[in-house]
Amino acid sequence: MNLVNKEQVKKKMASRLFTNRILQGLLLLATLFGLIVLGVLIYRMTTQGIGYLSLDFFTNFASRFPEQAGIKAAIVGTLWLMAVTIPVSLILGVGTALYLEEYAPKNRFTRIIQVNIANLAGVPSIVFGLLGLTIFVRLAEMGQSVLAGGYTLSLLILPVIVVASQEALRSVPKEMRDASYAMGATKWQTIQRVVLPASIPGILTGSILAFSRAIGETAPLIVIGALTYVAFLPENLYSGFTAMPIQIYNWATRPQIEFQELAAAGIIILLLMLIILNSIAVLIRNKFQKRY
Amino acid sequence: MGEDHKNDNLALSRFGVVLGRLPILVENRKHSVSVNELIKQNKSKRSGKIIEKLIPFLLLLCGIISILTTVGIVFTLIIETFTFFNQVPIIEFITSKEWLPFYSGEDASYGIWPLVAGTLLIAFIAMIVAVPIGIASAIYLSEYASDRIRKLIKPVLEVLAGIPTIVYGFFALTFVTPLLRTFIDGLSIYNALSAGIVVGIMIIPMIASLSEDAMSSVPNSIREGAYALGATRFEVAVKVVLPAATSGIVASIVLGISRAIGETMIVSVAAGSSPKATLDPTESIQTMTAYIVQVSLGDAGYGSTIYYSIYAVGMTLFIFTLIMNLIAQYVSRHFREEY
Numbered sequence: 001m002n003l004v005n006k007e008q009v010k011k012k013m014a015s016r017l018f019t020n021r022i023l024q025g026l027l028l029l030a031t032l033f034g035l036i037v038l039g040v041l042i043y044r045m046t047t048q049g050i051g052y053l054s055l056d057f058f059t060n061f062a063s064r065f066p067e068q069a070g071i072k073a074a075i076v077g078t079l080w081l082m083a084v085t086i087p088v089s090l091i092l093g094v095g096t097a098l099y100l101e102e103y104a105p106k107n108r109f110t111r112i113i114q115v116n117i118a119n120l121a122g123v124p125s126i127v128f129g130l131l132g133l134t135i136f137v138r139l140a141e142m143g144q145s146v147l148a149g150g151y152t153l154s155l156l157i158l159p160v161i162v163v164a165s166q167e168a169l170r171s172v173p174k175e176m177r178d179a180s181y182a183m184g185a186t187k188w189q190t191i192q193r194v195v196l197p198a199s200i201p202g203i204l205t206g207s208i209l210a211f212s213r214a215i216g217e218t219a220p221l222i223v224i225g226a227l228t229y230v231a232f233l234p235e236n237l238y239s240g241f242t243a244m245p246i247q248i249y250n251w252a253t254r255p256q257i258e259f260q261e262l263a264a265a266g267i268i269i270l271l272l273m274l275i276i277l278n279s280i281a282v283l284i285r286n287k288f289q290k291r292y
Numbered sequence: 293m294g295e296d297h298k299n300d301n302l303a304l305s306r307f308g309v310v311l312g313r314l315p316i317l318v319e320n321r322k323h324s325v326s327v328n329e330l331i332k333q334n335k336s337k338r339s340g341k342i343i344e345k346l347i348p349f350l351l352l353l354c355g356i357i358s359i360l361t362t363v364g365i366v367f368t369l370i371i372e373t374f375t376f377f378n379q380v381p382i383i384e385f386i387t388s389k390e391w392l393p394f395y396s397g398e399d400a401s402y403g404i405w406p407l408v409a410g411t412l413l414i415a416f417i418a419m420i421v422a423v424p425i426g427i428a429s430a431i432y433l434s435e436y437a438s439d440r441i442r443k444l445i446k447p448v449l450e451v452l453a454g455i456p457t458i459v460y461g462f463f464a465l466t467f468v469t470p471l472l473r474t475f476i477d478g479l480s481i482y483n484a485l486s487a488g489i490v491v492g493i494m495i496i497p498m499i500a501s502l503s504e505d506a507m508s509s510v511p512n513s514i515r516e517g518a519y520a521l522g523a524t525r526f527e528v529a530v531k532v533v534l535p536a537a538t539s540g541i542v543a544s545i546v547l548g549i550s551r552a553i554g555e556t557m558i559v560s561v562a563a564g565s566s567p568k569a570t571l572d573p574t575e576s577i578q579t580m581t582a583y584i585v586q587v588s589l590g591d592a593g594y595g596s597t598i599y600y601s602i603y604a605v606g607m608t609l610f611i612f613t614l615i616m617n618l619i620a621q622y623v624s625r626h627f628r629e630e631y
Contacts, residue, residue, distance in 0.1 A: 020524040024436055030428030031437075034500075035448050037493055041455070044467050095354030103348040104355075113355050116362050122547070122617035123610065124554025126581050127365060129588075130606045134368040138594075155361050162358070184331055186340065188347045209454070216456025219556035219581070223588045223602075245458045245557075252462045252561055260466055267459050274454060 045271070049264030057265060061231040062247065066258035071266050073230040074247035077146070078215060080234045081243055084150025085157070085214050090207060092154065093161030097203075100162075101169040102191055121159035128156045129223025137224050144225035147237040152220050157210040164206020168199035201288030208281040212274045218245035244270045369610055372603035379597045385604060391567040391583075393598050402601060404608055409569035410484070410577035411612075414559055415552040417488025417573055418495055422548055425492075426499030427541060433500070434507035435529040446501075453497035461561030464490035469562065476574060482564025485573040490562065491555050495548045502547065506540020507533050543624035550616035554609065556581035580609045 052066075060070025096113070104110040132152030142148040172195050180190040221243055228250040230242040244266060251263035377385070380402045388403025395401070429449070433442055469486040473479045479486075510533050518528045534541070564576030565586050578586075584602045592598040 016524050016527070020526040023526045024432075027428045027432035027436060030425045031432045031445055033425050034429065034452050034493075034496055035445070038448055038452055040467070041459070041463050044463065045459075048466070092354050092357050095351045096358055099348070099351035099355045103351060113359060117358050118621075119614070119617060120358060120362060122550060122613060123365065124556070124581065124613055126554065126556045126584055127369075127606055127610050127613075130584070130603060131361070131365045131368050134372065135364055158358060158361070186344055188344050191347075212454060216454075216458065218456070218458045219560075219585060222585055225588065228589065245456055248462065249458050249557065249561065252458070252465065260462075263462055264466075267462060270456065271459065274456070278451075278454065 042271075045264050045267050048261050049266070049268045052262050052265035053268065062229055062242075062250075063231075066256065066262055069251075069259075069262055071244065071247055071269060073233060074242050074244045074266070075269070076233045077226075077230070077241040078243045080146045080237075080239075080241060081150050081153060081221075082211065082215065084147060084237065085153045086211060088151065089154040089157050089161055089210065089214075093158050093207070093210075094165050094203060096158075096162045097165030097169055098191065101166055102187075102195070117159045117162050121163070124219075125156055125217055126219040126223060128152055129220030131155070132220060132224045143238065144227070144240055145238045146234050146241045148224055149221050149226060149241060149243070150237075152224055153214040153217060156217065156220060157214050160210040160213065161203075161207050164210070165199070165203045168202025168206065169195060171202060172198045201284050205281045205285045208277055208284070212277040212281075215273060215277070216245055216270065218243075218249055221246055222249070244273075365610070369603055369607040372600055373607045376597070376600035376604040379600065380604075389569065391578075393587075393601055400597070402597075402604075404580075404605065406567040406569045407578060407580045407583055407605060408608065410563070410567060411553055411579040411581070411609075413484050413571070413573065413577060414488045414491055414555075414563065414579055415549050417485060418492035418552040418555075419545070419549060421489050421492025422495040422499050422552075423545055426496045426544070426548070427503055429496065429500040430503035430507055430541075431529050431534070434504045435525060435533060449497040449500055452493075453501075455494075457494065457555060457557040458561070460490050460494050461487075461558040464558055464562035479574045480564070480576050482562060482566075482576040483574050484563055484577045487559045487561075487563035488573065491552050491558050494555065494558065495551055498551060499544045499548045502544030503537070503541045506537040506544070509540070510536045539624050539627035542627070543620040546616050546620040546623065550613045550620070553616065554581065554613050556585060560585045580605045584609075 056068075057070050058075070059072055060068055061073050063069040096117070100110065100113060104113070129152065132148055132155075136142050136148035136151050137144055140148075142151075176194055176198060177190055180194045185193070226246050227240050227242050228246055230240070232239075234241045248263050248266040248270065251259045251266060254260075385402055385404055388401055389405050390401040390403050391406040392399065392401040429445075433445060437445065464486045465481075468490055469479070469481060469483065472483075472486055476485075514532060514536065515528050518532045523531070559579045560582045563579060563582060565578050565582060566576045567578040567583065568575070570577065583605055587598055587602045590598075
């Protein structure tokens with residue numbers, strides 16, 4: 001009895017192995033596509049923008065004349081925005097995560113908060129802009145200010161920070177808490193002196209990625225009415241402002257080739273900022289990974 | 293307080309009793325303070341007690357902010373959309389085939405269809421790009437790649453996912469569009485094709501990493517079973533792993549569509565601002581998001597019909613993405629294969 005026809009199997013084997021080879025190549029090609037796009041993108045931005053990168057570019061305000069235009073107001077505006085967004089989103093995000101992981105009873109309300117955060121993460125950023133326009137700019141009468149922009153961005157990245165912080169808190173081993181309780185520490189003392197210090201690397205890594213997302217956000221700021229042509233620096237939280245991505249958008253949508261090159265120069269600066277932030281996140285992750 | 297907390301307290305008090313006996317053993321020393329007394333002292337401290345009570349309350353407030361955000365979004369959109377429907381009948385909004393908000397007086401027309409059509413066209417083109425490449429990358433990373441290659445490719449995908457959309461928009465306008473124009477005659481400077489392709493590129497990392505997660509969670513024993521029967525790597529990937537990971541992959545695609553619908557800057561920069569319902573990807577179109585940006589940059593006064601129209605459009609956009617997100621959650625929850 002010979003159920004397997006060896007001849008036939010052998011014949012088919014060759015073509016099956018061939019298909020495997022070919023498709024392995026195709027799949028690799030598809031995977032490398034991302035790498036290629038990234039390469040082309042960085043190459044294009046560098047070659048287009050390098051000509052405008054000079055000291056003047058950092059110290060000049062926006063201008064009608066491309067050779068005099070600079071990105072000073074946008075950089076300072078972005079820094080102001082981050083000065084609001086970073087503390088607000090960190091406090092709210094870590095606070096929410098602490099509540100959900102350490103205090104929240106397992107009931108309906110807690111589940112609602114959790115599901116709600118997951119859904120907020122899927123809301124398009126421009127809708128957060130509409131929220132900010134109504135609540136912060138109009139209702140709270142903050143106007144089109146740094147404060148309104150910073151609050152809007154904080155709410156936008158809140159879900160990311162909450163989820164990252166929750167994961168970091170969850171990774172603190174139970175033994176460490178038990179040890180702290182055994183020494184007579186109260187719940188908050190344990191959280192403050194044992195749980196939080198142990199989870200800070202994880203929280204920071206996730207949060208820094210969230211901040212870099214906030215730096216690159218354009219749409220919500222346009223909706224709340226950030227200015228596109230600014231020749232002054234914000235003086236306080238209620239000043240009008242522009243930000244890097246908005247300045248880039250403004251240059252990119254002008255037809256003259258010179259402004260396109262300015263936009264590319266702005267993009268180089270923006271990407272450099274993000275690379276630095278991301279490197280910090282990776283450094284923190286590598287330094288503190290797997291301590292337990 | 294949860295049960296955990298009660299247990300902790302119980303354990304603590306028991307521990308306290310044990311410790312409290314210790315000082316008796318060393319009572320020879322004159323000024324010794326028993327640990328029991330120390331614990332009592334600690335417990336009677338007022339400020340500590342207040343903080344213990346106050347902290348959970350403050351943290352709960354933080355959690356409530358996230359709920360308020362959702363409530364705020366929903367109410368903002370509903371209230372302002374109603375104001376809009378007081379000025380423009382809802383029937384016109386849904387049934388009219390023309391979106392001409394900037395025409396004066398009687399000529400203005402507010403039919404959402406052209407914006408929805410433009411949005412769906414972009415999402416469709418984006419998916420044609422993102423789904424095959426994203427899933428192919430996922431298969432390669434999960435089934436073929438060595439650890440070294442995975443360590444090289446994954447950060448690249450993370451970087452691609454972290455690039456601001458305005459950069460992608462500029463890339464579409466200044467690189468992809470001119471490139472396409474060398475192949476396609478009569479391609480307008482602003483067109484759906486270029487914007488759609490770049491939106492697709494933006495979504496690749498998301499589909500790739502979510503699908504790879506789904507494939508990696510398929511247990512190895514199943515793969516090894518197939519290998520033992522003489523299957524090739526490709527056969528294992530397509531006939532065993534893909535079917536087992538279907539729910540995760542479908543969820544990643546639906547989330548991708550949701551992202552494409554909500555994407556703003558790429559389409560604002562590269563797809564143009566001419567709302568029309570067309571299937572021709574070489575033409576200029578306008579998406580819902582791009583319309584909101586156009587109005588925000590213009591000088592439409594607070595309280596005008598155009599001002600309220602962005603909320604009606606935002607509401608439509610919100611409903612679209614919400615449905616997509618709910619579908620994704622439903623798919624990944626109800627069709628998951630458990631091993």
